[in-house]
Amino acid sequence: xxxxxxxxxxxxxxxxxxxxxxxxxxxxxxxxxxxxxxxxxxxxxxxxxxxxxxxxxxxxxxxxxxxxxxxxxxxxxxxxxxxxxxxxxxxxxxxxxxxxxxxxxxxxxxxxxxxxxxxxxxxxxxxxxxxxxxxxxxxxxxxxxxxxxxxxxxxxxxxxxxxxxxxxxxxxxxxxxxxxxxxxxxxxxxxxxxxxxxxxxxxxxxxxxxxxxxxxxxxxxxxxxxxxxxxxxxxxxxxxxxxxxxxxxxxxxxxxxxxxxxxxxxxxxxxxxxxxxxxxxxxxxxxxxxxxxxxxxxxxxxxxxxxxxxxxxxxxxxxxxxxxxxxxxxxxxxxxxxxxxxxxxxxxxxxxxxxxxxxxxxxxxxxxxxxxxxxxxxxxxxxxxxxxxxxxxxxxxxxxxxxxxxxxxxxxxx
Numbered sequence: 001x002x003x004x005x006x007x008x009x010x011x012x013x014x015x016x017x018x019x020x021x022x023x024x025x026x027x028x029x030x031x032x033x034x035x036x037x038x039x040x041x042x043x044x045x046x047x048x049x050x051x052x053x054x055x056x057x058x059x060x061x062x063x064x065x066x067x068x069x070x071x072x073x074x075x076x077x078x079x080x081x082x083x084x085x086x087x088x089x090x091x092x093x094x095x096x097x098x099x100x101x102x103x104x105x106x107x108x109x110x111x112x113x114x115x116x117x118x119x120x121x122x123x124x125x126x127x128x129x130x131x132x133x134x135x136x137x138x139x140x141x142x143x144x145x146x147x148x149x150x151x152x153x154x155x156x157x158x159x160x161x162x163x164x165x166x167x168x169x170x171x172x173x174x175x176x177x178x179x180x181x182x183x184x185x186x187x188x189x190x191x192x193x194x195x196x197x198x199x200x201x202x203x204x205x206x207x208x209x210x211x212x213x214x215x216x217x218x219x220x221x222x223x224x225x226x227x228x229x230x231x232x233x234x235x236x237x238x239x240x241x242x243x244x245x246x247x248x249x250x251x252x253x254x255x256x257x258x259x260x261x262x263x264x265x266x267x268x269x270x271x272x273x274x275x276x277x278x279x280x281x282x283x284x285x286x287x288x289x290x291x292x293x294x295x296x297x298x299x300x301x302x303x304x305x306x307x308x309x310x311x312x313x314x315x316x317x318x319x320x321x322x323x324x325x326x327x328x329x330x331x332x333x334x335x336x337x338x339x340x341x342x343x344x345x346x347x348x349x350x351x352x353x354x355x356x357x358x359x360x361x362x363x364x365x366x367x368x369x370x371x372x373x374x375x376x377x378x379x380x381x382x383x384x385x386x387x388x389x390x391x392x393x394x395x396x397x398x399x400x401x402x403x404x405x406x407x408x409x410x411x412x413x414x
Contacts, residue, residue: 002167005134009109028087032104040119043101044079051413052081052122054105056131057089059329063151064128066206066402067409072098074406075413081120085131092303108133117143124412126150127175137174146176146412150405151203153350154185161188179405182350198408201401202351208335209399216311221259224282224292225312229378230257232313234306234333237263239322240343241273243370248297249278251371256378259309261300263319263328270301307332314384315377317341321363327352330361335395339387341373360390 020030044050051071055061061084072080082099084090094102106112113135125140125147140147159165160172169192172178178197180186186199233244241262248258262273274281281297282290292298300309310316316333320326321343330340331351344365346352355361364370377384 002134006110009107013107013109025087028091029104032087032090033106036103036106037115037119039103040081040101040116044081044119046121048121049078049413050081050120050122051075051078051124051126051409052083052120053099053126053128054083054085054131055089055128057084057086058092060128060130060151061089061093062207062329063203064126066203066210067126067150067405069098070402070406071409071413074410078123078413081122105133105136108135110135110139113139117145124148124409126409129153132168132171134171137171141174147174148177148179148405148409149175150179150200151181151401152178152185153181154188155348156188158188161192177408179401179408181401198404200404201398203401203405204329204331204351205395205399206402208331209395211307211332211335216308218305218308218312220287220292221298221309221312224259224295224298225257226293228255228257229314230259230312231315231317231374232259232261232309232333233317234261234310234319235263235328236260236317236319237323238269240317240319241276243364243367244317245273245276246367247371247374251375252279252296254296257296257298259298259300259313261306261309265301265303267301270299274299310338311336313338315339315341315374319343321345330355331395334360334391337388337392339377339384340391341370341377355391355394358390358394360387360394362387 016026016030020027053064053068055064068080068082071078079100080098081101082096083103083105085105090104096102106116117139122145125145127149129151154160159168172194176196178189178194179200180197181202183199186197189197233240236244244258244260262270270283274283277297279296280294281299282292282295284300284302300306310333313333313336316338318328318330318333318340320328323345326345326348327342330342333340334355340355340361342352342361342363344363346363352361356363362373364373
């Protein structure tokens with residue numbers, strides 16, 4: 001299996017280099033890895049004690065963030081290396097101040113792995129949620145590096161649990177300990193003989209709960225809202241925006257306001273979205289000098305402020321539920337005690353199924369259902385309050401995973 005994997009990896013490198021000039025994200029993927037080893041060599045000394053965190057992308061980073069910041073605070077003698085696989089994570093967090101080095105994870109070739117681990121020489125390696133790189137995991141095991149999977153989640157359809165998955169199951173033996181989100185994941189691991197696992201929960205709950213302690217005020221958002229009923233639609237895709245635009249143009253009254261933060265902020269797409277809306281609309285990038293209170297729709301064509309914007313919402317719509325990849329982060333609005341509406345593709349997201357089961361989240365599949373749900377929330381403050389309270393209680397009772405994991409990490413780093 002490993003021979004085939006390494007051959008495919010070799011072929012992939014060639015394809016990526018050929019495609020890089022023609023595809024922006026692939027270009028970032030390739031170019032971003034060009035100086036990784038030089039940056040690591042400059043930032044790290046062979047005598048340094050290092051904790052390495054690896055996140056596939058931005059969502060996994062948010063899960064790992066409470067642990068990273070706790071290590072930075074509690075273990076000041078250790079340096080922190082943070083790696084990403086995806087440009088969407090690295091490009092947003094490349095200047096993250098709580099890591100000594102933020103870089104891409106080199107492709108999982110045996111030569112790259114050897115060079116990376118020689119430079120980083122981690123005392124502790126922490127993989128967040130997913131990411132099972134065979135050469136890296138086998139090398140960590142060979143070097144006897146303590147290796148954790150945190151906020152992990154497994155499903156019975158994963159290849160680890162299939163009759164043909166023996167080779168992949170062997171990779172899991174490279175982990176020193178698993179901290180998993182739910183009891184189902186714990187039982188699946190035990191079913192293949194892995195007892196070095198703890199049901200800790202999801203660290204994202206600790207991260208989103210901490211949001212309540214930060215300053216979430218944005219004066220321009222307050223000026224726009226002006227005490228009006230406001231729906232915040234976050235991380236929206238074209239499919240979500242089609243529903244929103246239809247509702248705004250055909251159903252919404254003058255007393256409703258809308259803040260839309262698209263997942264894709266390409267200029268041409270943002271301008272097309274604005275042009276499709278019949279109500280007075282303003283972009284974040286053109287807000288200066290505009291009377292925001294006179295606008296009904298506010299399109300956020302920037303990144304990094306959505307979490308704060310959710311704090312003013314009466315209802316949140318979280319996008320992605322009409323795409324193959326599925327719904328985006330619904331915990332961020334839920335922590336503010338507001339009801340959440342999502343599309344139909346949510347079954348692979350535990351927090352979504354949990355919130356729906358608790359009647360704290362509503363799912364819609366058609367424009368008619370979308371309009372009906374939004375009208376129900378607009379016209380019934382008690383309904384909003386009831387569902388919002390259920391959402392907050394779910395967050396509140398689910399936090400605490402970080403402390404369980406940090407207790408284990410402290411025993412390694414003492």
